[in-house]
Amino acid sequence: MSYRAPLQDMRFVMQELAGLDRLASLPGFGDTGGEVVDAVLDEADRFASDILAPLNRIGDTERARWQDGVVTTPPGFRDAYLRFAENGWNGIGCDPEYGGQGMPKLVTTAVYEMWKAANLSFSLCPMLTSGAIEALMLRGSDAQKQMYLHNMVSGKWTGTMNLTESQAGSDLAAVRTRAVPAGDGSYRLTGQKIFITYGEHDYTENIIHLVLARTPDAPEGVKGISLFVAPKFLVRADGSLGARNDIRCLSIEHKLGIHGSPTCVLSYGEQGGATAYLVGEENRGLEYMFIMMNAARFAVGLEGLAIAERAYQKAVQYARERIQGTDIAGGKDKVAIVRHPDVRRMLMRMKAQTEAMRAVAYVVASAQDAASRHPDAGERARNQAFVDLMIPIVKGWSTETGNEVASLGVQVHGGMGFIEETGTAQFFRDARITTIYEGTTAIQANDLIGRKIGRDGGRALAALVQEMRALDVDLATLTGADAQRMRALLARGVAALERGGRHVAEQYGKNIRAVAAGSVPLLQLMGVVCGGWQMARALLAAQRRLAADGGDRGFLHAKIATARFYADHVLVGAEALAETVIDGGDAVLAMDEAAF
Amino acid sequence: MHIVVCIKQVPDSAQIRVHPVTNTIMRQGVPAIVNPYDLFALEEALRLKDRHGGRVTVLTMGPPQAEDALRKCLTFGADEAILVTDRAFAGADTLATSYALAAAIRNIDRDAAVDLVFTGKQTIDGDTAQVGPGIAKRLDLQLLTYVSRVEQVDIAQRRLRVQRRAEGGVQVLETRLPCLITMLEGTNEMRFASMDNMFRAARCAVRIWDREAAGISDVSKIGLKGSPTVVSKVFAPQARARRAELIEAEGDAPRDLALTLINKLFTRNPKLRDAIVAQPS
Ligand SMILES: Cc1cc2nc3c(=O)[nH]c(=O)nc-3n(C[C@H](O)[C@H](O)[C@H](O)COP(=O)(O)OP(=O)(O)OC[C@H]3O[C@@H](n4cnc5c(N)ncnc54)[C@H](O)[C@@H]3O)c2cc1C
Ligand SMILES: Cc1cc2nc3c(=O)[nH]c(=O)nc-3n(C[C@H](O)[C@H](O)[C@H](O)COP(=O)(O)OP(=O)(O)OC[C@H]3O[C@@H](n4cnc5c(N)ncnc54)[C@H](O)[C@@H]3O)c2cc1C
Numbered sequence: 001m002s003y004r005a006p007l008q009d010m011r012f013v014m015q016e017l018a019g020l021d022r023l024a025s026l027p028g029f030g031d032t033g034g035e036v037v038d039a040v041l042d043e044a045d046r047f048a049s050d051i052l053a054p055l056n057r058i059g060d061t062e063r064a065r066w067q068d069g070v071v072t073t074p075p076g077f078r079d080a081y082l083r084f085a086e087n088g089w090n091g092i093g094c095d096p097e098y099g100g101q102g103m104p105k106l107v108t109t110a111v112y113e114m115w116k117a118a119n120l121s122f123s124l125c126p127m128l129t130s131g132a133i134e135a136l137m138l139r140g141s142d143a144q145k146q147m148y149l150h151n152m153v154s155g156k157w158t159g160t161m162n163l164t165e166s167q168a169g170s171d172l173a174a175v176r177t178r179a180v181p182a183g184d185g186s187y188r189l190t191g192q193k194i195f196i197t198y199g200e201h202d203y204t205e206n207i208i209h210l211v212l213a214r215t216p217d218a219p220e221g222v223k224g225i226s227l228f229v230a231p232k233f234l235v236r237a238d239g240s241l242g243a244r245n246d247i248r249c250l251s252i253e254h255k256l257g258i259h260g261s262p263t264c265v266l267s268y269g270e271q272g273g274a275t276a277y278l279v280g281e282e283n284r285g286l287e288y289m290f291i292m293m294n295a296a297r298f299a300v301g302l303e304g305l306a307i308a309e310r311a312y313q314k315a316v317q318y319a320r321e322r323i324q325g326t327d328i329a330g331g332k333d334k335v336a337i338v339r340h341p342d343v344r345r346m347l348m349r350m351k352a353q354t355e356a357m358r359a360v361a362y363v364v365a366s367a368q369d370a371a372s373r374h375p376d377a378g379e380r381a382r383n384q385a386f387v388d389l390m391i392p393i394v395k396g397w398s399t400e401t402g403n404e405v406a407s408l409g410v411q412v413h414g415g416m417g418f419i420e421e422t423g424t425a426q427f428f429r430d431a432r433i434t435t436i437y438e439g440t441t442a443i444q445a446n447d448l449i450g451r452k453i454g455r456d457g458g459r460a461l462a463a464l465v466q467e468m469r470a471l472d473v474d475l476a477t478l479t480g481a482d483a484q485r486m487r488a489l490l491a492r493g494v495a496a497l498e499r500g501g502r503h504v505a506e507q508y509g510k511n512i513r514a515v516a517a518g519s520v521p522l523l524q525l526m527g528v529v530c531g532g533w534q535m536a537r538a539l540l541a542a543q544r545r546l547a548a549d550g551g552d553r554g555f556l557h558a559k560i561a562t563a564r565f566y567a568d569h570v571l572v573g574a575e576a577l578a579e580t581v582i583d584g585g586d587a588v589l590a591m592d593e594a595a596f
Numbered sequence: 597m598h599i600v601v602c603i604k605q606v607p608d609s610a611q612i613r614v615h616p617v618t619n620t621i622m623r624q625g626v627p628a629i630v631n632p633y634d635l636f637a638l639e640e641a642l643r644l645k646d647r648h649g650g651r652v653t654v655l656t657m658g659p660p661q662a663e664d665a666l667r668k669c670l671t672f673g674a675d676e677a678i679l680v681t682d683r684a685f686a687g688a689d690t691l692a693t694s695y696a697l698a699a700a701i702r703n704i705d706r707d708a709a710v711d712l713v714f715t716g717k718q719t720i721d722g723d724t725a726q727v728g729p730g731i732a733k734r735l736d737l738q739l740l741t742y743v744s745r746v747e748q749v750d751i752a753q754r755r756l757r758v759q760r761r762a763e764g765g766v767q768v769l770e771t772r773l774p775c776l777i778t779m780l781e782g783t784n785e786m787r788f789a790s791m792d793n794m795f796r797a798a799r800c801a802v803r804i805w806d807r808e809a810a811g812i813s814d815v816s817k818i819g820l821k822g823s824p825t826v827v828s829k830v831f832a833p834q835a836r837a838r839r840a841e842l843i844e845a846e847g848d849a850p851r852d853l854a855l856t857l858i859n860k861l862f863t864r865n866p867k868l869r870d871a872i873v874a875q876p877s
Binding site: 035036039040042043046047051083086087088089091092101 | 667668671788789790791792794795797798
């Protein structure tokens with residue numbers, strides 16, 4: 001069950017595709033030169049593979065447990081968390097003012113990929129904490145920041161996001177938890193939240209909950225929801241812990257996967273009201289959530305990539321060991337299944353899609369750095385537009401693809417893939433949540449066709465298409481069948497994306513139900529073509545490096561072969577997806593609802 | 597307490613692969629790492645520092661890129677790093693290497709007296725285990741090889757007690773400071789670098805000493821000139837005809853172990869059962 005971070009590919013993507021060197025010149029990143037980045041990646045790999053990965057299966061079989069409101073995490077998880085915090089991993093991306101390391105998003109992305117690949121259940125706690133930190137950074141008062149942030153950044157306390165209620169999942173406007181002013185500036189919360197990740201646990205002495213709730217005279221719907229902070233133990237002015245707040249963990253869920261991560265039902269105010277403090281202004285909670293949404297959705301998108309990598313490593317290992325059948329080309333010797341062309345096809349599909357997801361995610365991470373740090377306002381805006389457009393792709397496409405790759409991993413194992421001991425079944429089960437939480441794939445696709453394409457008439461997408469086309473000039477300089485094939489299929493894929501996108505932009509205001517019926521296919525189309533774009537860039541970089549005699553030739557040749565595979569087996573599907581986007585809507589809607 | 601740890605940068609032999617078809621060694625892209633044995637020495641030194649205070653200086657002789665290996669040691673918590681590098685050192689064998697390192701340690705000692713020198717048991721590329729003892733001899737230090745644990749250090753009395761893995765058992769040895777310890781592998785576990793130390797390491801200036809700065813005047817003792825060792829021949833050992841096989845057993849009860857073994861034998865030789873049955877009793 002071992003895992004090693006794919007450091008060579010990570011570094012290749014960071015340097016060749018995501019502009020790691022450029023980042024160092026952005027203000028605020030001066031300290032994070034190559035040496036720190038190298039050390040951080042190496043050590044994160046050690047921590048992930050030596051400490052977190054071995055706990056992954058224990059988390060699956062031992063599970064988080066609940067008894068009388070107390071949650072016990074699986075054996076070893078607490079110790080691992082304490083070491084994680086002690087070594088300073090919790091705050092690597094956070095503001096140095098509160099004890100963080102302020103590392104670029106690109107670097108934290110690679111590190112997060114490792115945590116998630118090694119142990120998804122473990123990684124969720126720091127992920128949710130950083131979501132809560134971000135909420136407080138964004139709109140918390142100075143007093144709130146001083147009270148909570150230092151301990152949350154260091155990992156002494158953890159954070160949660162309490163959005164979901166039984167009647168309010170995809171539709172957060174339906175939130176009913178009530179927040180009544182107590183007269184002293186604080187509020188009293190009553191209501192029940194469900195599915196709260198790490199809502200209760202035994203890692204730390206305190207848990208800081210960020211909660212969506214409604215004040216008594218709030219308007220109906222999206223404009224009537226406010227954001228509150230409610231600690232498990234109230235914090236006194238001197239920073240010490242006071243009374244236990246009126247928040248109780250009623251139970252934890254029995255789930256298909258991520259068994260190590262407690263998913264909690266939290267009851268607020270059974271004893272009269274949980275003490276909470278308003279974050280920002282009343283009725284603007286959902287608006288704040290939308291600002292933070294990018295980071296959270298991006299982080300979940302990485303989970304698709306991470307599980308795919310883990311499943312791929314496991315499948316390769318098994319395919320080399322498992323002896324079955326003879327070479328189809330002849331010979332009496334029994335061979336390892338990696339010799340069979342179809343097993344190779346599956347492994348290549350896993351590898352190509354994983355590397356494409358990594359390239360897309362890291363490029364978007366780097367754009368997030370430029371969007372927040374670039375000295376030029378125009379560059380910041382350009383990068384932000386790209387990030388906004390791409391977030392539903394990183395979240396939706398990477399998690400859907402992660403599921404496909406995890407499923408292939410089971411298939412490579414044959415019957416053993418279906419048996420739990422092998423471990424690959426766990427990746428398959430764990431992957432399944434990633435297309436659901438933090439907004440289902442449908443919700444990502446709604447965001448894509450609505451806020452990202454419909455609202456601006458397709459301008460951001462057109463700019464992206466243009467940028468992809470610009471690559472053709474460079475691809476044209478390359479010789480060789482691989483480069484030529486990639487060039488041809490990328491051109492066709494980009495044209496297909498343009499057709500699909502234009503259709504959506506034009507029809508959005510006219511025929512919204514048909515457009516919505518093609519929204520997930522459009523999201524897939526965009527993912528497939530973005531992946532192709534980045535694999536084409538990777539092929540280009542690899543050929544240039546080879547020509548300049550720079551680097552590991554084996555790795556670079558493999559990169560070219562992988563890009564070629566992606567073109568022939570994945571990118572080639574773009575045209576079919578475009579047809580579905582354009583013509584498939586009617587068939588979705590034709591049948592009477594009663595006929596299902 | 598001032599501890600010097602000698603380390604070496606080596607190619608990561610775990611990542612050298614043999615091409616499945618041509619059977620040639622694939623060196624391409626093999627990263628350089630800190631000699632794994634040296635990390636046990638470094639960890640032991642850092643533990644002594646945790647217990648008794650003081651500082652840890654890491655020292656290496658090597659090409660300019662060996663600085664990376666020193667920086668890695670800084671990320672684990674070493675306080676200072678010194679790279680001894682000069683074209684004149686090229687081609688050094690263990691005699692010349694220990695000469696140069698001994699000179700450097702003498703130099704370090706002049707700044708701040710050295711109480712303890714650590715080296716790894718050996719390197720994974722040279723495998724001689726000679727450099728540590730060579731340094732001890734040249735500096736007239738007490739020498740403790742194959743140490744598995746430093747039990748106790750009495751700084752006031754300037755004494756130290758260690759456990760040494762010897763054939764057939766463990767020796768407990770006591771000696772006086774200053775001394776040199778060559779550390780056995782697998783005896784501790786290298787700590788994880790903290791984020792703070794990683795940043796500190798990146799900012800820390802590694803001190804670079806050339807031949808003169810290292811205090812070496814006699815060039816006949818270093819580099820190729822100072823190296824009497826001659827590699828007369830390199831050959832691959834003949835593969836032995838007999839093959840060993842590892843049989844994995846399920847469970848560790850003697851009965852299960854025996855059953856696994858017997859089952860294996862019977863499946864391997866389908867005629868064995870009949871042969872045994874056919875035997876006159
Ligand atoms: C393990 C786990 C951990 C979680 N952690 C947290 C957490 O920490 N904090 C938190 O607040 N929540 C958390 N959640 C909740 C999670 O975010 C929601 O489950 C998710 O947003 C989906 O909401 P729902 O379950 O109500 O599904 P529903 O909204 O009922 O969706 C059901 C189906 O309908 C589709 N659908 C719904 N609305 C639309 C629409 N408008 N257009 C198209 N399709 C639509 C969905 O795509 C889905 O396929 C967690 C959930 C799980 C299972
Ligand atoms: C729940 C369960 C119930 C089962 N029930 C029964 C039962 O009742 N009776 C029974 O006899 N068996 C049963 N089986 C066994 C089942 O039929 C085998 O698992 C299945 O045939 C695959 O064989 P395998 O597991 O050895 O996989 P392998 O043959 O090792 O396959 C591993 C991978 O290699 C690929 N591969 C192997 N050979 C080739 C080739 N020549 N060319 C291309 N690709 C190849 C496979 O497609 C697969 O992806 C069961 C298995 C399970 C998991």
